[in-house]
Amino acid sequence: MRFLLFAFAVILITGCSNDEFGDRLLPDHDEFSSIDSFDVMNVEYAENFDIRKSEGGFTLSIIDPNEQTVEKEFTIPINKPLKLISLTSTVNGMCSLLDAQNAIVGISSTDYLYDDQLKARSESGLIAEFGDESNYSLEKIIASGADIVLYSGFGDKFPNQEKLEKLGFILIPVYDWREVHPLGKAEWIKLIGVLSGKIEASKKFFDHVVQEYQTVQEKVSDLNTESPTVISGNLFGDTWYSPAGDSYMARIIQDAGGDYVYKETLGTGSVERSIEQILKDNSSTEIWINPGMSSLSAISKVNPHAKNLKAFDNVYCYSKNMNLFWERSAAEPHHLLTDLIQIFHPDLYPEKETYFYGKVE
Amino acid sequence: MEKLNSLTRNRIVLLVLLCVLPGLCFIHLISGQIDISPGDFYDAILQFDQENVNHLIVREIRIPRMTMALIAGAALSIAGLLMQTLFNNPLAGPYVLGINSGASLLVAFSFMTGIPCLISDMGTVASALLGAFLFGLIILSFSYLVKSHISLLLIGLMLGSFTSAIVYILQSVSSAEELKAFTMWAMGSLQHVELSTLPFIILLFVIGVVGTLFISKPLNVLVLGEQDAKLLGIQLKTVRLIIIGLTALLTGVITAYCGPIAFVGLAIPNLVRLLFKTRDHRTLIFASALFGGVFLLLCDTVIQLLEASILIPINAFTSLIGAPFVVFIVLKRLA
Amino acid sequence: MISFKQAHIGHNKTLLAIESLSLAKGEVYILAGRNGAGKSTLLKTLTKEVSLIAGNISLNETELNGIRPNDISKHLAFVRSSFPNVDYLKVLDFVALGRTPFTNALGRLTSNDLKIVAEAIDALNINELADKFTSELSDGERQLTAIARAIAQETSIILLDEPTAFLDYSNKMRVLELLKRIAQEMNKCIVMSSHDIDLSIDSNCPFLVLSEAGIQLLETPVSKQQVLELAF
Numbered sequence: 001m002r003f004l005l006f007a008f009a010v011i012l013i014t015g016c017s018n019d020e021f022g023d024r025l026l027p028d029h030d031e032f033s034s035i036d037s038f039d040v041m042n043v044e045y046a047e048n049f050d051i052r053k054s055e056g057g058f059t060l061s062i063i064d065p066n067e068q069t070v071e072k073e074f075t076i077p078i079n080k081p082l083k084l085i086s087l088t089s090t091v092n093g094m095c096s097l098l099d100a101q102n103a104i105v106g107i108s109s110t111d112y113l114y115d116d117q118l119k120a121r122s123e124s125g126l127i128a129e130f131g132d133e134s135n136y137s138l139e140k141i142i143a144s145g146a147d148i149v150l151y152s153g154f155g156d157k158f159p160n161q162e163k164l165e166k167l168g169f170i171l172i173p174v175y176d177w178r179e180v181h182p183l184g185k186a187e188w189i190k191l192i193g194v195l196s197g198k199i200e201a202s203k204k205f206f207d208h209v210v211q212e213y214q215t216v217q218e219k220v221s222d223l224n225t226e227s228p229t230v231i232s233g234n235l236f237g238d239t240w241y242s243p244a245g246d247s248y249m250a251r252i253i254q255d256a257g258g259d260y261v262y263k264e265t266l267g268t269g270s271v272e273r274s275i276e277q278i279l280k281d282n283s284s285t286e287i288w289i290n291p292g293m294s295s296l297s298a299i300s301k302v303n304p305h306a307k308n309l310k311a312f313d314n315v316y317c318y319s320k321n322m323n324l325f326w327e328r329s330a331a332e333p334h335h336l337l338t339d340l341i342q343i344f345h346p347d348l349y350p351e352k353e354t355y356f357y358g359k360v361e
Numbered sequence: 362m363e364k365l366n367s368l369t370r371n372r373i374v375l376l377v378l379l380c381v382l383p384g385l386c387f388i389h390l391i392s393g394q395i396d397i398s399p400g401d402f403y404d405a406i407l408q409f410d411q412e413n414v415n416h417l418i419v420r421e422i423r424i425p426r427m428t429m430a431l432i433a434g435a436a437l438s439i440a441g442l443l444m445q446t447l448f449n450n451p452l453a454g455p456y457v458l459g460i461n462s463g464a465s466l467l468v469a470f471s472f473m474t475g476i477p478c479l480i481s482d483m484g485t486v487a488s489a490l491l492g493a494f495l496f497g498l499i500i501l502s503f504s505y506l507v508k509s510h511i512s513l514l515l516i517g518l519m520l521g522s523f524t525s526a527i528v529y530i531l532q533s534v535s536s537a538e539e540l541k542a543f544t545m546w547a548m549g550s551l552q553h554v555e556l557s558t559l560p561f562i563i564l565l566f567v568i569g570v571v572g573t574l575f576i577s578k579p580l581n582v583l584v585l586g587e588q589d590a591k592l593l594g595i596q597l598k599t600v601r602l603i604i605i606g607l608t609a610l611l612t613g614v615i616t617a618y619c620g621p622i623a624f625v626g627l628a629i630p631n632l633v634r635l636l637f638k639t640r641d642h643r644t645l646i647f648a649s650a651l652f653g654g655v656f657l658l659l660c661d662t663v664i665q666l667l668e669a670s671i672l673i674p675i676n677a678f679t680s681l682i683g684a685p686f687v688v689f690i691v692l693k694r695l696a
Numbered sequence: 697m698i699s700f701k702q703a704h705i706g707h708n709k710t711l712l713a714i715e716s717l718s719l720a721k722g723e724v725y726i727l728a729g730r731n732g733a734g735k736s737t738l739l740k741t742l743t744k745e746v747s748l749i750a751g752n753i754s755l756n757e758t759e760l761n762g763i764r765p766n767d768i769s770k771h772l773a774f775v776r777s778s779f780p781n782v783d784y785l786k787v788l789d790f791v792a793l794g795r796t797p798f799t800n801a802l803g804r805l806t807s808n809d810l811k812i813v814a815e816a817i818d819a820l821n822i823n824e825l826a827d828k829f830t831s832e833l834s835d836g837e838r839q840l841t842a843i844a845r846a847i848a849q850e851t852s853i854i855l856l857d858e859p860t861a862f863l864d865y866s867n868k869m870r871v872l873e874l875l876k877r878i879a880q881e882m883n884k885c886i887v888m889s890s891h892d893i894d895l896s897i898d899s900n901c902p903f904l905v906l907s908e909a910g911i912q913l914l915e916t917p918v919s920k921q922q923v924l925e926l927a928f
Contacts, residue, residue, distance in 0.1 A: 237548045238672040272671045274394040275552060276418050283414040298538055301480065302545040304555050308417055578803030582796050584782050592743055593796040594769040640785040
């Protein structure tokens with residue numbers, strides 16, 4: 001149950017994105033021999049990790065998002081290929097964007113794979129399934145011979161953390177989902193770059209994303225048309241969870257030229273509203289995104305009062321390909337931004353297809 | 362003389378409760394997360410304006426929610442009374458005996474099949490009714506095999522655990538959306554019912570209550586035990602099936618629309634017997650329905666008045682009050 | 697009146713065969729015999745809880761096999777050795793349950809029903825218990841209450857399973873005397889099983905003694921030796 005709640009929270013906090021240029025950066029293999037050949041790895045947007053050069057490699061710091069203190073620190077050698085177990089789709093996506101699929105030896109489940117090469121490796125047995133974070137197979141991980149386990153960090157601790165650390169596993173929570181800035185989320189690719197030996201490629205990729213994001217954002221700020229009002233989220237139990245005003249999703253809605261109903265609320269997590277408040281606050285809201293369901297009938301099933309929302313005719317979800325969304329939306333926020341712009345301001349890209357999002361019918 | 366007194370006293374209690382009921386309903390109606398003026402209530406009913414959000418909230422949320430609190434409380438209490446009489450066991454109830462679990466299991470199956478007609482509202486109701494009835498029959502057949510009251514309760518609880526396990530396995534193989542829809546259903550809510558569905562639910566509820574009143578004679582005789590009831594001319598087999606059927610109807614329809622709600626069915630009939638000190642089912646049925654409805658209405662009013670945006674699930678709230686009361690009943694019987 | 701003709705009684709296989717026997721109204725028959733001799737089986741055969749293997753039994757000239765299970769209540773009332781253990785059941789309401797075979801579908805008691813219930817309570821002289829809960833009664837009082845219910849049922853036959861088992865001496869006497877008076881005054885045929893042989897002999901009732909040899913009716917006066925010889 002707790003896992004479900006967290007998973008749901010993530011659905012609400014995260015957004016979607018896409019790049020339709022097809023000129024996806026194909027990073028070169030970083031054949032490096034010396035650490036000096038690299039500039040300092042600056043972390044500009046992300047708040048929950050840091051990278052420093054150190055003796056023989058890079059020191060990674062994971063910052064606890066709640067306490068804002070260093071939660072973990074490790075030194076990663078630069079000349080040793082590491083085997084990764086990735087229990088979060090974000091990491092799968094980032095590895096595939098860096099062409100570093102080889103680094104991954106384990107995942108949660110093949111059901112959530114998007115990348116063809118990952119699928120192929122999984123079919124040929126090069127990648128094993130370990131189950132999700134709350135319910136993984138401890139023995140299989142121990143027997144896997146992996147070096148690093150990457151996970152979302154929904155709970156306080158990774159289950160059996162001490163045991164695994166004693167055995168020499170490095171456990172890294174990937175707090176991309178706690179980042180407030182869309183580019184901060186994307187910047188986690190640099191951490192993946194260090195772990196997979198694709199440092200230069202990850203930097204290049206991130207710079208490209210920053211550039212794309214800003215270019216697209218400027219297009220919107222030049223607009224003179226009015227911003228449509230937007231609501232996000234859905235009921236869970238009797239409570240509607242919606243991204244809080246300072247959250248990543250709220251920010252990306254604003255960046256895409258949407259007028260988010262709860263933009264004034266405080267916090268980076270989610271805000272809770274009863275259905276009465278939702279109906280009251282959204283009697284004129286025009287667009288509803290991220291209902292967590294891909295059909296109107298499914299929405300009505302969990303929330304029979306949804307059809308009383310004006311925005312019920314205008315619901316959008318990242319439902320084109322859910323696995324694509326889970327793998328790529330963190331690393332490619334410019335796609336997500338473009339999608340939302342297309343939804344909020346259809347005239348801006350009349351011919352373009354959305355990358356993640358689809359209209360919910 | 363004393364007999365007259367106790368009868369009169371019981372009638373007065375029921376009458377007083379009936380008189381304060383409209384007041385309680387009114388308090389429940391005006392409690393919520395947004396302020397709605399009495400004028401809006403009046404207009405929402407008599408001059409409904411589709412564009413007015415307050416009108417919409419009154420009609421689609423407040424009124425169905427109040428009605429469902431009353432009906433769910435009443436229906437579950439009557440179902441509990443039926444189980445307690447049938448098994449001659451004051452700690453029986455649709456929840457502990459696993460009747461709810463049966464409903465949950467079939468609803469889980471219907472959600473996971475992905476067949477549209479099973480996922481529809483009617484599909485959920487039909488599944489819940491069928492599941493409740495099947496599990497009623499299972500627990501009935503177990504009641505022939507075990508003599509002890511506690512054993513039957515344990516079997517009911519095991520039935521519940523067993524189905525939870527199956528439901529858990531079903532969940533792990535289902536798609537994310539099916540899983541979410543089922544999880545939402547299982548969390549339960551009094552406010553998911555729409556105004557247009559109310560007449561149908563009320564109809565089923567009335568059928569259940571009237572049916573129960575019609576078997577109040579055999580219910581009264583059943584306190585003598587099944588063998589003696591039979592020797593007094595009660596058609597035991599038929600009566601048992603009718604009791605299971607009515608319990609399934611009352612439990613199933615509420616479970617289908619509001620999710621599982623614990624303890625109401627177990628606690629209320631005990632409370633009613635404690636207060637009314639009678640075994641006459643005509644009184645017990647009325648009193649259980651009235652007390653059950655009022656109890657759930659009060660619980661929900663408190664939830665609404667807490668002014669939180671996160672509404673406590675009704676099932677958690679009834680357990681909070683119901684579980685200690687059941688412990689009290691157990692201790693009282695041991696004393 | 698109960699009559700047996702070549703009746704074979706038992707659970708599936710014959711435990712007891714009764715060649716010919718007729719029990720009359722106005723008497724209390726004491727059913728005696730070792731444990732396992734078939735006292736309960738005989739009583740339960742009469743209530744149709746155990747089916748008759750062969751032969752004939754008739755209640756008031758009606759053949760037992762021809763009586764539908766739901767109509768057995770019109771012919772006989774049965775008082776079990778155990779008393780239902782329930783809260784909040786008043787003696788008056790308990791006795792009134794004896795009227796079940798006569799009330800309408802909703803169980804409404806007519807003024808006639810209430811009169812009969814009042815008379816039954818009166819007959820057992822338990823008026824002061826009428827408003828008590830059965831859970832508050834002593835063993836003796838419960839037994840009287842159970843008999844009152846059987847009387848309210850207005851059947852010509854009353855069967856009792858060990859009605860004196862858990863009572864003290866004075867209550868045993870009281871119950872026996874009452875039953876005798878009821879049998880005579882109301883002209884009923886009463887059969888009760890009992891282990892209290894001395895007491896039953898003192899009350900001057902006919903005996904039905906069960907043994908391997910079958911059933912033996914001993915008319916009054918019965919001597920204790922006779923019973924013991926036959927039964928044990």
